[in-house]
Amino acid sequence: MDRTDARIAAMQLIYEWELGGGGGPETREGLLGLASDEAESDYMEALVAGATSRAAELDALLEGYLTGWSLERLRRVDLSILRLAAYELLYAGDVPTAVAVNEAVQMAKRFSAPEAAPFVNGVLGQLARDRGL
Secondary structure, rough: OOHHHHHHHHHHHHHHHHHOOOHHHHHHHHHHOOOOOOOOHHHHHHHHHHHHHOOHHHHHHHOOOOHHHOOOHHOOHHHHHHHHHHHHHHHHHOOOHHHHHHHHHHHHHHOOOHHHHHHHHHHHHHHHHHHOO
């Protein structure tokens, strides 16, 4: 798995966590087809652990960028993508801003509704500008 695949798997595990799942071995191996020794699995694990442990903090931050929206109105997949990308932007350190935003937009195009990609781009773009990233 490469970094893109690691991000996608991390988003899916964050989504499962949001819905009350544990993201255990049955999900990782059975549903996602991930082996624990795959390349970038440590990165995926760090993203999941970071985004879920800081979910309340990330949600409070993201809520400030949801003009006319609330977290409750967001699709859970969009929230999972935004949490992952915000965590990556703010805490992953070595990821260029454009890469983190673009990867999130691509996930929104693949896993959500057509209007999600520009929405995700706008939220993350403004977050990045406000933080000087």
